[in-house]
Amino acid sequence: DAKTTQPNSMESNEEEPVHLPCDHSTISGTDYIHWYRQLPSQGPEYVIHGLTSNVNNRMASLAIAEDRKSRTLILHRATLRDAAVYYCILRDVHNAGNMLTFGGGTRLMVKP
Amino acid sequence: AAGVIQSPRHLIKEKRETATLKCYPIPRHDTVYWYQQGPGQDPQFLISFYEKMQSDKGSIPDRFSAQQFSDYHSELNMSSLELGDSALYFCASSSSGTGGLNTEAFFGQGTRLTVV
Numbered sequence: 229d230a231k232t233t234q235p236n237s238m239e240s241n242e243e244e245p246v247h248l249p250c251d252h253s254t255i256s257g258t259d260y261i262h263w264y265r266q267l268p269s270q271g272p273e274y275v276i277h278g279l280t281s282n283v284n285n286r287m288a289s290l291a292i293a294e295d296r297k298s299r300t301l302i303l304h305r306a307t308l309r310d311a312a313v314y315y316c317i318l319r320d321v322h323n324a325g326n327m328l329t330f331g332g333g334t335r336l337m338v339k340p
Numbered sequence: 341a342a343g344v345i346q347s348p349r350h351l352i353k354e355k356r357e358t359a360t361l362k363c364y365p366i367p368r369h370d371t372v373y374w375y376q377q378g379p380g381q382d383p384q385f386l387i388s389f390y391e392k393m394q395s396d397k398g399s400i401p402d403r404f405s406a407q408q409f410s411d412y413h414s415e416l417n418m419s420s421l422e423l424g425d426s427a428l429y430f431c432a433s434s435s436s437g438t439g440g441l442n443t444e445a446f447f448g449q450g451t452r453l454t455v456v
Contacts, residue, residue, distance in 0.1 A: 262444070271344075271430045271447030272383060315382075326434075327373055327396050328445060330382040 232261075232316045237335040240306045248301040248334050250316030255296060260319040262328065263290065263301050265312040272315070272330070275301065311338045342366055344448035346431050352454045353421050361416040361451045365433030371395070372414040373445060374406060375430040383430060389414060390436065421455045428452050 233251040240246040250261065262277040276283055276290050278299070283290040289302040303310055315333040319326065345364040353359050365372050371390045375383040376399075385398035389408035400406075403421075408414045418425060429452075432445040 266383075271432070271450050272445075273447065274444035277444065313382075326371070326436075326443075327385045327388050327398065328432075329385060330375075333382065 232318055232332070234314070234316050234332055234334045236332075237337065239337045239339060240303075240310075242308060242338055242340050243305050246303040246306045246310070246336065246338075248303070248314050248316075248336065249298060250301070251298045252316075252318055253297045255318065261290070261299050262317045262319055263288070263314060264317060264328065264330070265310075265314045266333075267309075267312045272328075275314070277319075306336075306338045308338050308340060311336055344431055344433050344446050346429075346448035346451050348451060349449065350452045350454075352456060354456055355421055355423060357421050357455075359418045359421060359453060361418070361429050361431075361453070363414045363416070363431030363433075363448060365412050365414070365431075366446055369433035369435050369446075370412065371434045371436055371445075372408055372412070373432040373434075374400075374414070374416050375432065375447075377428040377430065377450075378424075379427070386416070418453075423455050426453060426455045 263275040264272040266272045276288050278290045291300045313333040313335050315330050317328050347362045373388040374386040377383045386400040387406050388396045392408045403419050406416045428450045430447050430450045432447040434443050434445040
């Protein structure tokens with residue numbers, strides 16, 4: 229099964245951009261990458277998702293490497309409220325069902 | 341906008357008791373997921389329903405059961421509670437859209453279950 233790899237933790241300064249990497253070297257052509265984040269004591273929250281192209285929304289941008297073996301979540305200006313665990317999740321058409329499998333996220337700490 | 345509603349928010353039960361957690365999905369969402377999150381752990385998928393039928397099963401103990409009703413709300417029933425069942429239980433909902441992989445899931449605030 230295709231898997232994702234993320235750093236355990238990252239630090240950022242407030243109001244600076246943050247680049248959160250996600251490696252998925254075994255990704256197939258039909259796998260979506262979804263990003264969710266979980267703030268302390270809250271349920272996970274959708275951030276962004278993509279398949280083959282870079283994506284932008286009001287929360288973040290998703291940059292896809294040319295070889296499609298990694299993606300980077302970009303928060304353009306980190307705020308204290310962005311401190312959370314960020315999960316890069318592979319949604320594989322070959323897996324059973326559409327559930328999200330959380331694991332090995334990156335804990336982002338934002339310093340004022 | 342309406343979000344996923346879970347009730348109760350907090351629940352304290354004794355060992356060997358039963359508990360029922362409820363989840364009200366976002367209107368017109370046809371899929372419900374249940375997750376369990378122990379202290380310091382990642383959310384673990386338990387079970388999901390699509391159009392009132394069980395669609396996927398994860399690491400849900402045999403002591404737990406769940407169903408989705410005709411109004412799309414879902415209930416997670418937990419029996420013979422153990423201390424290790426103490427956790428946050430999240431419900432999420434989504435619309436199947438284009439096969440599910442291209443849609444986002446919306447999570448509720450969770451039910452904190454404490455078994456004493």
